[in-house]
Amino acid sequence: MHWYESAVWNPNVITFIVMLGIGCKHFVNAPPSAPVTASNDITFATTAASSVISWCTMTPDAGVYHSKNASSLRIFLYTYIGLFKASITVHFLGVIFAASAPNVPTWEAGFDNGNNIGGIINAILSPLSGFGKFLTALLALSIPSPCxxxxxxxxxxFMTIGSFFAKVPRYVYVIISEAILIPVAIVGATQFYATFVDVLSLIGYWSSAFAVIVLVEHFVFRKNDFSYKMEDWNQPRRLPVGLVAFLAFFCAFGIIIPSMSQVWYTGPIGIPVGCAVALVVYLVLRSIENSWTGR
Known part of the structure; x- marks a missing residue:
């Protein structure tokens, strides 16, 4: 999988360059359809951040390929710049083509009011005939890369929860996750944009709280010391109890729910407030737990 992830982006880059070359003559400086408010800015910023923050639960897996002698700063910069460049580039491309779509009838028809990403890509590449369809197919085949x-x-x-789960072959979990993903994708495909924003925001809510808890644990209680005792990973008596992390996480969601802005509920700002609550609650309760248990 790591080899696949390291190679799958190449066709996408080629396709994006071709799309820019074909579509640049249609780009316009489109005025906003409505005055931009502070709420709009915060919503866009948090949604964009959610797409990157959600990787925080996965990036440690790639750490097995890092040399233990590698500079921490170097690893941080490589990770940060890699995520930053990929995120900013794709976001800018999306903004450019989405803003220009209303001025190109074929693009607008393919885009279907934001619900058909494949449609607008196919419309942009349509002047290339068969080669354009080939590039569209390559992009479609790259979709499994983030999944x-x-x-x-x-x-x-699941395998780290307990010894019972560790005995289950990993491919079983992959099949289960696929069984969950397919029906969600089928339902979400009919309202792509709304579903994408809602799901991405929800992911951002929980992953941002998770990230804050991990960062506080590492920088405050472990004093930025990377010498973790790997042999203790399956020795519960040598690890923090974990109850504090659960409490901090659910307390964060307790404030996120009345602060979020989604289709099913409207409030002010969720992610920043949730992060603040997770930070304070975990900092206080973890200090108490550490003084009682010594771990």
Missing amino acids: APTMYIFGSS
Whole structure:
């Protein structure tokens, strides 16, 4: 899977360059359809952040390929720049083509009001006839690339819960995750944009709280010390109890729910408030737990 992930982006880059070459003559500086408010800015920023923050639960798996003698700063910069470049590039491409679509009838028809990403890509590449369809197919075949790590970590996460789960072959978890993913994808495909924003925001809510808890544990309680005792991973008596992490996580969601802005509920800002609550609750309760248990 790691080899696949390291190679699958190449056809996408080629396709994006071709799309820019073909579509650049249609690009316009489209004015906003409505005045941009602070709420719009925060919503866009948190949604964009969610697409990157969600990788925080998966990136440690790639750490097995890092040399233990490698510079921490180097690993951080490689990871940060890699995520930053990929995220910013694709976001900008999406903004450019989506903003220009209303001025190109074929693009607008293919885009279907934001519900058909494949449709607008196919419309942009349509002047290339068969080669354009080939590039569209390549992009479609690259879709599993962001899903594969999720399925992989889905199994790994269950296997670390307890010895019983570790005895189950990893491919079983992959099949289970696929069984969950397919019906969700079928339903979401009919309303792609709304589903994408809602799911991505929901992922951002929980993964941002998770990230804060992990960062506080590492920098505050482990003093930024990377010398973790790997042999203790399946020795519960040598590890933190974990109850504090659960409490901090659910307390964060307790404030996120009245603060989020989604189709099913409207409130102010969820992710920043949830992160703040997770930080404070975990910092206080973990200090108490550490003083009682010494671990």
